[in-house]
Amino acid sequence: MNAPADLPTPACPRPLPAAMLELLRARFGDQLSTARAVREQHGRDESPFDVPPPDAVLFCQSTQDVADAVRLAARYKVPVIPYGAGSSLEGHLLAVQGGLSLDLSRMTEVLELQPEDLTVTVQAGVLRTQLNQAVRHAGLFFPIDPGADASIGGMTATRASGTNAVRYGTMRENVLGLTVVTAQGEVVRTGTRARKSSAGYDLTRLLVGSEGTLGVITEITLRLHPLPEHVAAAICSFPDVAAAVQTTIAIIQMGVPIARCELMDRHAVRAVNARDHLGLKESPLLLMEFHGSQAGVAEQTAVVQELAREHGGEDFQWAATPEERTRLWAARHHAYLSGLQMRPGCRAVTTDACVPISCLAENVVQALDEAEAAGLPHFAVGHVGDGNFHVAYLIDPAQPDERHLAEQLNEQLVMRAIACGGTCTGEHGIGLHKQGFLVEEAGDGAVAMMRALKAALDPDQILNPGKIFQP
Numbered sequence: 001m002n003a004p005a006d007l008p009t010p011a012c013p014r015p016l017p018a019a020m021l022e023l024l025r026a027r028f029g030d031q032l033s034t035a036r037a038v039r040e041q042h043g044r045d046e047s048p049f050d051v052p053p054p055d056a057v058l059f060c061q062s063t064q065d066v067a068d069a070v071r072l073a074a075r076y077k078v079p080v081i082p083y084g085a086g087s088s089l090e091g092h093l094l095a096v097q098g099g100l101s102l103d104l105s106r107m108t109e110v111l112e113l114q115p116e117d118l119t120v121t122v123q124a125g126v127l128r129t130q131l132n133q134a135v136r137h138a139g140l141f142f143p144i145d146p147g148a149d150a151s152i153g154g155m156t157a158t159r160a161s162g163t164n165a166v167r168y169g170t171m172r173e174n175v176l177g178l179t180v181v182t183a184q185g186e187v188v189r190t191g192t193r194a195r196k197s198s199a200g201y202d203l204t205r206l207l208v209g210s211e212g213t214l215g216v217i218t219e220i221t222l223r224l225h226p227l228p229e230h231v232a233a234a235i236c237s238f239p240d241v242a243a244a245v246q247t248t249i250a251i252i253q254m255g256v257p258i259a260r261c262e263l264m265d266r267h268a269v270r271a272v273n274a275r276d277h278l279g280l281k282e283s284p285l286l287l288m289e290f291h292g293s294q295a296g297v298a299e300q301t302a303v304v305q306e307l308a309r310e311h312g313g314e315d316f317q318w319a320a321t322p323e324e325r326t327r328l329w330a331a332r333h334h335a336y337l338s339g340l341q342m343r344p345g346c347r348a349v350t351t352d353a354c355v356p357i358s359c360l361a362e363n364v365v366q367a368l369d370e371a372e373a374a375g376l377p378h379f380a381v382g383h384v385g386d387g388n389f390h391v392a393y394l395i396d397p398a399q400p401d402e403r404h405l406a407e408q409l410n411e412q413l414v415m416r417a418i419a420c421g422g423t424c425t426g427e428h429g430i431g432l433h434k435q436g437f438l439v440e441e442a443g444d445g446a447v448a449m450m451r452a453l454k455a456a457l458d459p460d461q462i463l464n465p466g467k468i469f470q471p
Contacts, residue, residue, distance in 0.1 A: 013097050014098055015099075016056055016078050024056070027072075028065070032057070033057045047433060048433075052098070054099055054101040055095075057100075058100055060103065060218075063181065081101050083102060084151035084154030087148040089428045090429050091431040099462075102216060104125045106125060109123045110134045110135075119176060119193045119221055119224060121219060121221045121222075125152075125153060126152045127152070128152065142225070143167075145163045146161065147332070147336065153218070156207075158209065159171050161386070163260045165388075171209075175223075176204070178191060180216065180218065183462055190203040193221060209429065211467050212467070213454060213458065216463070228291035229292065230291070230292060230294045231259075231290070235288070235328065236316045237281045237285045238283065238286070238308075238313050241284045241364055243313070244286050245360055245365070248357075249357055252357050257291075258304065259291040262332055264380075267378065269284070271338035272335055272338045290304075339392055339394065349395060351391045352390055353388070354417070356421050357386075363416055363417055367391050367412075368380055371391060371409055379394075414437050430467070431467055435468065435469060
C-alpha cells in the first residue's frame with residue numbers, strides 16, 4: 001500500500017539537453033549553475049530517499065525568470081522542480097527524472113502590505129520569520145508556523161500548518177490569491193484580496209497543496225492577523241501520553257480557544273533537554289499557548305489547569321516573559337533536529353497522520369506502543385490540538401531491515417488513521433513517500449480525477465513529475 005522502502009527507478013529520465021542549457025546560459029548568465037555541489041544541495045531534502053541531483057539549478061529572481069525558464073522547459077519537455085528552503089520531509093524537491101531545479105530563494109520581496117485589509121502579498125522565497133519581521137510594525141502577524149523556517153511558497157505548495165493551526169487554521173484558510181506560472185510558461189493570477197468570492201472555480205484552493213505539480217507559485221497574497229493583546233505559555237507534564245492526549249481532547253471539546261497545544265513524548269523531551277539544556281521533566285508533556293485579552297487568557301488558563309489536573313497533569317510551569325516563551329518554542333521547533341542527534345548518522349522516517357479529535361488518544365497510544373515493541377529508536381511530537389501527530393523512526397541508512405521495519409510501522413499507523421476517518425498527511429503532503437496511501441484514503445475515483453486535472457494542466461508532465469501519483 002505504501003511507497004516502497006527504496007525509490008523505484010524512474011521509467012523515463014529526461015536529462016536537460018545541451019541546446020536548452022546553452023539557451024538558459026544566454027538568458028540567465030551566472031544565475032544558472034551546473035556545479036556539482038550546488039546540484040547536490042538541491043537534490044537532497046529531509047526525506048529518507050537518495051536520488052541523483054538535478055542536471056542544473058536556476059536561481060530565479062522574478063516571476064518573469066520563472067516564466068522564461070518554464071517556457072524553455074516546455075519546448076524541450078524537460079522537468080522543472082520548484083525549490084524553496086529545502087526542508088521538505090516527503091521528497092517533494094527531488095529530481096526523480098532529472099531536469100532543472102528552480103530555486104526561488106532569491107525572490108524575497110514583500111510586495112504589498114495592506115494593514116487596513118489585514119493582507120500582504122509576498123514573493124515565494126520570503127521566509128516565515130522574515131514575513132513576520134516585516135509586518136510586526138503594523139501590529140500584525142502571520143500565524144502559520146510549521147516549525148522550520150520554511151519559505152511561503154513552499155508552505156503554500158504543501159498546504160502547511162503547524163503549531164498555531166488549532167486557532168488560526170492552515171495555509172488553505174490563509175492564502176487569498178496566487179501568481180502562478182503554468183506548464184506552458186504563462187503567468188496566471190488567481191483569487192483577490194476580498195474575503196470571499198463565488199467567481200468560477202476556486203483555482204487558489206486547487207493550487208494550494210498541489211506540491212508544484214500544477215504550476216510554479218511565485219507570489220502569494222496572505223491573510224494577516226492582529227498581534228494578540230496578551231500571550232501566555234505554559235508546559236505541563238503528565239504520567240503518560242494517554243493522559244496528555246485526553247487533556248487535549250477535553251480542552252478542544254470544552255471550546256477553549258487555545259492558540260497552540262503541542263505534545264512531546266518522553267523521548268522528544270529528553271532530546272531537547274540534551275540539545276537546549278532546558279531541564280524539563282523527562283515525561284510526556286503539553287506545551288500550550290493562549291492568546292487574547294488579559295482577562296480572556298486568565299480564564300482560558302484556569303480552565304486548562306483544572307482539566308490537566310483531572311488527568312494527572314503536574315508541574316504546570318509558566319513562561320512569564322517573551323524571552324522565556326521564545327526559548328520554549330525554539331526547543332519545540334528544534335525537536336526534529338534534536339531527535340536526530342539521539343542517533344548520530346541516522347535518517348528519519350517521519351509520519352504525519354491527522355485524525356478526528358475523538359480518535360486521537362487511541363491512535364497516538366497504539367502508534368507509540370508499536371514503536372516501543374519493535375525496539376526501533378523513535379520520538380513523537382504532535383499538533384494535537386487539531387489531531388495531527390508525528391512519529392519519527394530513527395533508522396541506520398546502512399541497515400535496510402530498519403528501513404523496512406519503519407515503513408511497516410508507518411503503514412500500520414496510517415491505515416489505522418484512515419480507518420477512523422483521518423488522513424495519511426495532515427501537513428507534509430504526499431510527495432514520494434505517501435503515494436500508495438493517497439489511493440487508500442481518497443479512492444480510485446478521486447485519484448483518477450486528480451490525474452485528469454494534472455494531465456489537462458500539464459500534458460507533458462514537466463511540473464515536478466513523479467510526485468503525488470505513482471507511475
